[in-house]
Amino acid sequence: GENVEQHPSTLSVQEGDSAVIKCTYSDSASNYFPWYKQELGKRPQLIIDIRSNVGEKKDQRIAVTLNKTAKHFSLHITETQPEDSAVYFCAASYTGTASKLTFGTGTRLQVTL
Amino acid sequence: ETGVTQSPTHLIKTRGQQVTLRCSSQSGHNTVSWYQQALGQGPQFIFQYYREEENGRGNFPPRFSGLQFPNYSSELNVNALELDDSALYLCASSIGSRSNTGELFFGEGSRLTVL
Numbered sequence: 001g002e003n004v005e006q007h008p009s010t011l012s013v014q015e016g017d018s019a020v021i022k023c024t025y026s027d028s029a030s031n032y033f034p035w036y037k038q039e040l041g042k043r044p045q046l047i048i049d050i051r052s053n054v055g056e057k058k059d060q061r062i063a064v065t066l067n068k069t070a071k072h073f074s075l076h077i078t079e080t081q082p083e084d085s086a087v088y089f090c091a092a093s094y095t096g097t098a099s100k101l102t103f104g105t106g107t108r109l110q111v112t113l
Numbered sequence: 114e115t116g117v118t119q120s121p122t123h124l125i126k127t128r129g130q131q132v133t134l135r136c137s138s139q140s141g142h143n144t145v146s147w148y149q150q151a152l153g154q155g156p157q158f159i160f161q162y163y164r165e166e167e168n169g170r171g172n173f174p175p176r177f178s179g180l181q182f183p184n185y186s187s188e189l190n191v192n193a194l195e196l197d198d199s200a201l202y203l204c205a206s207s208i209g210s211r212s213n214t215g216e217l218f219f220g221e222g223s224r225l226t227v228l
Contacts, residue, residue: 043203097215098214100161101217103155
């Protein structure tokens with residue numbers, strides 16, 4: 001089955017700096033890669049996703065890149081703000097949709113003032 | 114529009130007992146997925162239900178079972194509880210078909226502690 005590895009497990013950046021979180025996946029059939037943000041005690045929420053026919057996707061301060069050959073994808077957050085502090089999870093699915101996701105282990109991002 | 118609601122929010126059980134967790138889907142959603150999130154880990158896919166039938170299952174033993182009702186709400190049942198079953202159980206609803214599903218909307222979870 002699919003295995004998703006995520007690094008780093010914790011990341012501390014100063015407000016205004018950029019943050020990058022990286023994930024690798026094992027199953028070359030995976031074709032859908034969402035990112036979720038989970039604030040302390042709250043539910044995971046989708047922040048951005050990418051499908052395998054696209055190399056990069058942006059939404060304001062957030063971007064995701066995908067390298068199918070190397071089987072890795074990354075989340076980039078620019079101009080970080082304190083409200084970006086949360087745990088971020090990457091995930092992968094072979095269904096092309098949010099069905100049957102395999103999640104990474106999470107990255108705790110701390111944005112300091 | 115109401116979101117995904119789960120009950121109970123917290124519960125404590127002892128080894129060997131059985132537990133039932135409940136989930137109400139977001140209005141208009143026909144697919145429910147259940148995930149187990151152990152402390153400090155990412156969610157793990159348990160199973161998905163579409164139109165009252167199981168539609169995919171992760172690497173969980175048969176003592177994890179579920180139901181989806183005609184109103185698309187769902188239950189997760191776990192028999193013969195083990196200590197390792199202690200986790201946050203997340204329900205997510207979506208609009209989908211048998212082969213795909215749209216964005217997942219998660220509930221806030223049911224935190225199960227097994228002593």
